[in-house]
């Protein structure tokens with residue numbers, strides 16, 4: 001694959017960086033990432049993925065933009081209120097980088113559509129805000145063997161975990177049950193920079209995987225406390241009895 005002169009200029013910082021280069025950039029262009037949720041986490045994740053030159057992005061969100069979204073969901077603007085989030089997000093991403101192909105899905109992810117929606121992608125980002133959605137995504141990605149980048153926000157704190165299905169701990173290995181009070185905190189918060197930090201890290205995980213650089217954040221749940229500014233990795237292990245990735249859980253193998 002050859003980059004146009006415009007693309008070469010656009011990505012020059014990445015192309016000329018010794019740790020990245022044109023081979024990594026070509027892999028990014030061939031990469032396909034599904035971002036489930038175009039809100040607080042999905043906004044920065046999508047923006048960085050499009051800016052970096054990931055070839056194909058899926059956007060999935062059933063909701064419309066509300067004024068109360070705008071303090072943290074930075075892909076959307078005041079003039080977008082009432083529009084489908086996938087539409088306003090697509091418009092902004094297209095303006096940023098017209099080379100990226102976008103697929104917008106204004107639907108809610110469910111058990112009966114997850115496999116079909118996620119199948120075309122290499123990496124899936126969990127930018128949702130309920131644990132029910134997170135488990136659903138985790139289970140679908142494990143079954144489909146998609147790289148899965150979980151993230152969650154609770155008040156001033158965030159967390160991140162990358163899952164390589166069948167190799168590293170999945171979300172259900174780490175959280176056999178939803179953490180208490182998470183859902184209430186998600187509804188009440190947070191300040192925009194918290195999902196901004198975590199969503200940017202999700203984009204970085206996808207970029208590292210596609211480009212083949214660095215080390216993925218597997219086997220550790222990274223936690224971030226925005227009020228103290230501290231990151232803390234918590235070691236995680238696969239659960240042999242995990243209902244999603246344990247020995248008895250994979251009828252598709």
Ligand SMILES: [Zn+2]
Pocket residue numbers: 169170171172173174238239242243244245246
């Ligand atoms: Zn598991």
